[in-house]
Amino acid sequence: MVVLCPQLAARGSAMLSSRSATTLSYRKQCPRDNSYARQPLVIRMATHKEFAQVKGRKAVFKAEKSGSIEVTEGSRKLRDYMSLPPSEYSVLDADKVTRIDEKHFRCELGSINFLGTEVSPVLTAEVNVKPRGEGTVIRVVDAEVLGTGLAKKANTSFMVLSENDVSWRDLEDGSKQMSSKTYVETHLLVPGWVPFSVTAIERTGNMVMSTVVDQVVPRFLKQLKEDYIVWADGDDSRSATSSGLFDVDVAEETVEETEEETVKKAEDKEEVEVVQKVHK
Numbered sequence: 001m002v003v004l005c006p007q008l009a010a011r012g013s014a015m016l017s018s019r020s021a022t023t024l025s026y027r028k029q030c031p032r033d034n035s036y037a038r039q040p041l042v043i044r045m046a047t048h049k050e051f052a053q054v055k056g057r058k059a060v061f062k063a064e065k066s067g068s069i070e071v072t073e074g075s076r077k078l079r080d081y082m083s084l085p086p087s088e089y090s091v092l093d094a095d096k097v098t099r100i101d102e103k104h105f106r107c108e109l110g111s112i113n114f115l116g117t118e119v120s121p122v123l124t125a126e127v128n129v130k131p132r133g134e135g136t137v138i139r140v141v142d143a144e145v146l147g148t149g150l151a152k153k154a155n156t157s158f159m160v161l162s163e164n165d166v167s168w169r170d171l172e173d174g175s176k177q178m179s180s181k182t183y184v185e186t187h188l189l190v191p192g193w194v195p196f197s198v199t200a201i202e203r204t205g206n207m208v209m210s211t212v213v214d215q216v217v218p219r220f221l222k223q224l225k226e227d228y229i230v231w232a233d234g235d236d237s238r239s240a241t242s243s244g245l246f247d248v249d250v251a252e253e254t255v256e257e258t259e260e261e262t263v264k265k266a267e268d269k270e271e272v273e274v275v276q277k278v279h280k
Contacts, residue, residue, distance in 0.1 A: 045143040051159040057190040063209035068179040069221040074232025083133035090238045119147040135167035157189040
């Protein structure tokens with residue numbers, strides 16, 4: 001098996017373009033303060049209890065994606081492949097994924113523009129094998145965001161709920177089908193200096209996250225199939241045979257258009273509310 005860390009929506013959680021994704025760039029609205037100049041900061045994921053106790057505006061980003069891929073069974077059975085313990089998993093992308101222990105893996109995502117500053121999400125995924133070789137369940141159990149500069153001023157809090165359910169089944173023609181069902185949900189405390197409404201932030205965040213999972217899940221299944229074929233042919237090295245799992249292309253123009261559309265709707269709503277108050 002290979003490891004897929006359910007993506008962080010700390011990139012919206014953003015779970016995540018390593019190049020151009022953003023949950024709202026705030027290029028003009030973001031506060032400027034040179035005193036925060038490149039000072040490193042680590043923001044750790046809050047627990048359910050901790051996040052519930054935090055006061056302030058909270059945004060929620062959600063995305064889910066299901067996919068499947070057909071595979072021809074080799075000399076080693078697919079059920080046996082799905083029964084492998086996490087300790088025998090390929091990390092798939094050695095540059096981004098490292099093994100912590102027998103069932104936990106650390107996934108380092110690329111830098112992203114988040115709330116007007118560069119941040120780097122890091123996830124800890126836990127892998128649990130289903131009984132009878134039915135598949136695996138991969139969950140994010142911890143996360144942190146590494147940032148500099150304005151990230152220090154954000155002073156935000158976040159929580160990630162993410163799961164990737166991997167399974168397989170027999171097809172009528174004798175071949176097999178591997179499937180992945182991924183769900184990502186990120187809760188974010190919106191920094192007080194952010195000028196947009198929660199609705200505006202969620203709209204853009206949901207768009208980014210949906211784009212991310214739409215690209216990552218099919219790529220994961222393709223790489224999972226390739227890893228099975230190598231293993232089925234007798235290769236037990238479990239070395240990473242692929243890369244680029246988390247390389248996601250989120251067109252910056254699309255994000256900006258969504259932001260502008262969201263802001264325009266928010267402004268129109270405010271104008272309506274002002275008119276209603278005047279007529280009361």
